[in-house]
Amino acid sequence: DTEVTQTPKHLVMGMTNKKSLKCEQHMGHRAMYWYKQKAKKPPELMFVYSYEKLSINESVPSRFSPECPNSSLLNLHLHALQPEDSALYLCASTRDPYNSPLHFGNGTRLTVT
Amino acid sequence: GQQLNQSPQSMFIQEGEDVSMNCTSSSIFNTWLWYKQDPGEGPVLLIALYKAGELTSNGRLTAQFGITRKDSFLNISASIPSDVGIYFCAGLPLMNAGNMLTFGGGTRLMVKP
Numbered sequence: 146d147t148e149v150t151q152t153p154k155h156l157v158m159g160m161t162n163k164k165s166l167k168c169e170q171h172m173g174h175r176a177m178y179w180y181k182q183k184a185k186k187p188p189e190l191m192f193v194y195s196y197e198k199l200s201i202n203e204s205v206p207s208r209f210s211p212e213c214p215n216s217s218l219l220n221l222h223l224h225a226l227q228p229e230d231s232a233l234y235l236c237a238s239t240r241d242p243y244n245s246p247l248h249f250g251n252g253t254r255l256t257v258t
Numbered sequence: 259g260q261q262l263n264q265s266p267q268s269m270f271i272q273e274g275e276d277v278s279m280n281c282t283s284s285s286i287f288n289t290w291l292w293y294k295q296d297p298g299e300g301p302v303l304l305i306a307l308y309k310a311g312e313l314t315s316n317g318r319l320t321a322q323f324g325i326t327r328k329d330s331f332l333n334i335s336a337s338i339p340s341d342v343g344i345y346f347c348a349g350l351p352l353m354n355a356g357n358m359l360t361f362g363g364g365t366r367l368m369v370k371p
Contacts, residue, residue: 149300187346187361188301201358235300246291247348247359249300 148172149250151236157256160226166253168219168236176242177219179211180235182252188235194219195242226257264347264362271337272370279345279365280331287349290323290330291359295344304345305332339369 149170158164168177176195180188193201194213202211208230210222219236233254237247264281271277281290289308293301305316307323307330314321320333330349334341347362 151300185344185364185366187364190358193358237300246289246303246306247301248303249293251298251300254298 149236149238149248151234151250151253153253154251155254155256157258158223158226159258160228162226163222163224165223166221166234166236166255168221168250169217170238170248171217172238172240172248173216174238174240174248175216176239177213178237178239178247179209179219179221180237180249182233182235188249192221193242200242223255226255228257231255231257262347262349262360262362264365266365267363268366268368270368270370273337273339275337277334277337277341277367278331279347280329281347281349281362282329283349283360284328286327286352287360288327288352289350290321291348291350292319292321292330292332293346293348295346295364297343301346334367337367337369339371342367342369 152167178193179191181191182188190203191205192211197213208225212220233252235252236250239245262281262283291306292304294304295301305314305321310327311325312323318335322331345365348359
């Protein structure tokens with residue numbers, strides 16, 4: 146079982162909906178990440194939170210809004226998405242922001258209709 | 259930006275055969291990681307390499323950090339059906355902030371019983 150828990154596992158939403166993806170880890174890791182993964186492609190970095198502060202935003206459209214309420218939780222708020230945003234959204238964490246391997250959750254499979 | 263060239267892109271092998279895949283880069287990396295991803299799940303860390311020349315095993319898996327710091331390989335011995343999946347290499351460059359891993363394009367492994 147993964148130690149990074151993501152909910153929901155699957156999500157179908159319309160282009161006018163607002164929804165949120167949730168991620169939780171209790172390993173005491175101080176950095177958390179959102180990745181987007183299209184079929185048969187490697188994960189692409191979206192956001193990095195380091196010590197609960199947003200440290201990297203990889204030019205992600207504003208229809209994706211991350212939030213880190215505390216060191217264990219990471220949310221991704223979704224609004225007015227496009228069909229091309231359909232993908233597997235992966236959360237990950239690392240012990241610290243430097244030189245430690247990513248631990249991934251099992252992802253949320255998002256379909257935008 | 260930095261790129262990792264992973265090969266082969268896919269392999270279809272007979273159960274019991276050995277497998278070899280590799281990643282190369284034009285840039286130097288400080289850390290090499292190998293992940294496996296099963297359908298519908300997030301990538302799982304298989305092996306982490308931190309030192310040039312390092313050779314590390316995890317059961318039937320063996321990985322090496324190239325002496326030039328620009329390449330790594332992963333070998334799987336005596337493959338079994340559950341080895342099926344996509345294998346990703348990933349590297350952390352020497353000068354890095356926020357754990358911006360670079361991923362290879364993946365190797366899709368298929369095993370014929």
